[in-house]
Amino acid sequence: MHKVSSILFSGMMFLSVAACGNGTADTGASSAPAAKTAPQKEHKVLVAYYSYSGNTQAIAKQIAQLTGGDLFEIQTVQTYPASYNDLIDQAKKEINAGYKPELKNKVTDISKYDVVFIGSPNWWGTFAPAVGSFIAQTDLKGKTVAPFFTHGGGGMQHCESDMRGQLAGSTVAKGITFSGRSSGAPQEALEKWVNSVIK
Template identity: 45%
Template sequence: MKTRIISLIVIAMTTLGMNVQAQNSSADKKVLVAYFSRSGNTRAVADHIKNLTGGDMFEIQVAKPYPEEYHACTEVAKKEKEDNARPTLKNKVENMASYDVIFVGYPNWWGTMPMPILTFLESYDLSGKVVIPFCTHGGGGEQNCFKDFVKHIGKADSKKGFLISGGQASSARPQVESWLKGLKLIQ
């Protein structure tokens, strides 16, 4: 009887150990949450992703800041898009090679991603990484935000992006959590 109980305990501990190991295997992936945000909405979604995945945060910033006034900012963004510009970034991810999963967030600017996102994506070799977009918008929806994104990630693997209205970004944790579970990046 005593041997049987010990055997059951060993089996239970082994099973528990396997479960813990399986959970850790997805947590072993090093996550980066990179984002570009003008108004704070995209940063709010980035915060949700960081808190749910335990990832590191990186703010994508341009060396020459955009005008604070909304209309002036949109005109600069429109000109950059028309010129297919690659604005210089203020900083770089020093240890990009150490990340397995990279979330990249941005607002919808003129039907696609802001040009600094292209600068960011083209600054690194993303081969073999999982690169996942998330986007906020002010009513424009998805348009070409995800389609254009996938064209610029090279040999990286992409997963389904997350899209939300900027006005709902700060309270979007439940939707972000559901999306991440659907991607099997959290349990």
């Protein structure tokens, strides 16, 4: 496989929430076509992501294409509000309460993957609650986990460190974050980071 980056106080986080994506639902893990230049390697890759407005999803698809990995969209049973103000209010409450929403789906056989990329928007300085639910219900021990994030101006903040705290028993690669945009991440920077994960 081809080897292949909260308002801090008030306004910054609002931008971060808007940068997150939740595109068309995948019904479980689905194979993405490998990039034409991608040599086949030993690793079996899963790219799991939660996306609200499509930004995180766009990067997840790029990673799947670079690695030949399977895509898995993390989906909540209850949908988040369409209203921007209602969304940021709910996100803040869930994060402050440590709430883990119920998910619609789970990976059928996580044991076949040895590298798992996990993507999330930056919500209130950390990763989205749905991603916390995914980590809690998925056995990632012994796997290499590579976190990636989108943001609307807040940057990394506590996203990576908070995720590391929930991944005991996993080898956690250095995370990366990109400013949210539905067109995805800059290809060269993304490839360089993926190369550092899949050695």
